[in-house]
Amino acid sequence: MNAILEIIDISKMYRIRHESEPYQTFRESIINLLKFKRTISTEEFWALKNISFSVEAGESIGIIGKNGAGKSTLLKILSKITPPTDGKIIGRGRVASLLEVGTGFHPELSGRENIFLNGSILGMRRKEIQNKFDAIVDFSGVEKFLDTPLKHYSSGMQLRLAFSVAAFLDPEILIIDEVLAVGDAEFQKKCIGQMESVTKSGRTILFVSHQMGLVNQLCNRAILLEKGKMIMNDSTELVTAKYLSLRENEADNRFVADPVKSSLKDFFISEALTVDEANKPAEVFGFHQPIGIRIQVQANKILQDEILSVALLDKFGNRVVTIHKSIKELNINDNLYSGTMRIPGQLIAPNFYSFHFAVVKSDGTIFDIHEGQCRMQVADTGTPFSQYEGKNYGSIIINCDWQTD
Secondary structure: OOOOOEEEEEEEEEEEEEEEOOOOHHHHHHHHHOOOOEEEEEEEEEEEEEEEEEEEOOOOOEEOOOOOOOHHHHHHOOOOOOOEEEEEEEOOOOOOEOOHHHOOOOOOOEHHHHHHHHHHHOOOOOHHHHHHHHHHHHHOOHHHOOOOEHOOHHHHHHHHHHHHHHHOOOOOOEEOHHHHOOOOHHHHHHHHHHHHHHHOOOOEEEEEEOOOOHHHHOEEEEEEEOOOEEEEEEHHHHHHHHHHOOOOOOOOEEEOOOOOHHHHEEEEEEEEEOOOOOOOOOEEEEEOEOOOOOOEEEEEOOOOOOEEEEEEEOOOOOOEEEEEEHHHOOOOOOOEEEEEEEEEEOOOOEEEEEEEEEOOOOOOOOEEEEEEEEEEEEEEEOOOOOOOOOOOOOOOOOOOOOOOO
8 A cells, every 4th residue: 555645855955145245334335236246155055855754644743853953844845835856745645734823824815715715725625615614613713703804813713723624624634833832722632632533533644843742642653853854763752752862961961069169078979960761961851761860979088877868959949859868878989979869750740850969967967068950851752731831730740549439
């Protein structure tokens, strides 16, 4: 069976113009214009380079990457809004796309007229559109404004109508850029439910988003783009983990003691670093990943009952949890004690965090203390709250037992 969509060696090049004239006065500009004296150079910029993959009917594929990676350019090519410079696309189904708020709509036409316009663009007969009309209007919630020109709609209303048209007119391939960020939380939840229904019905979705929770929830495969090139095409879990690793910045997740200030202390924390399961430096953790922090304590005196205190802090500096560990129980190498503490996965809610750590004595004496160090992020790679990414719903997610009798 042939794939519903085949992307074969797609590339897209833009030509960027540069004028090498320095700052000029208005008089100099007029003189140079009359003399036809202008120095212009051009530069080739490849937004996409040699992208190839195929999509089977019923697949839901997430396309992820940093800003400027080429995600939106790829979707515009697949939607036939812009042609590729090289390569070709073989499509075997009707394509509906939702790329930007208002795309494909005419601002002077009413909501009703735009529904029929979009259906016609998709190649549908008027009778087919009429059969879906009530469902589109009901889902969008804009019935009261159906005969109002679209230019008077808010961005949220335009989004609701655009999504409803794209989802309910039964395209074989639905292409969605990250426009869902415009809608309110309740409508986002409706959209997610409808997208899940679309994939269950055997239709195909290509979905671009920076919300890894939504990508994991909706997609069974993901493609990672970086600087216009496809660097990974695999299961959603593996690709989102790779994407998170690309965002790391080791400078923020490492603490190193000031040698001058620490030299006079009996005990001090010489280094701390957040690490992943393979003990590699990491600053971004998926929700399902354990969070590791490796800590070294320098002892300039003989240990007695000194304790290493480690606390996880939320983005406001409030303590989420505090753990105490006897320094004697850590690994020892000469007078350097070290160990790695791991916070289990599927426990810390997606958000930004940092660490407090200190060396203390059982009587409360403090030898060394540091606040707000080793900053890191827990990214939503699949929680019950993924559609509310960015909202504050606490710092701990736990599964509770419920009794309903």
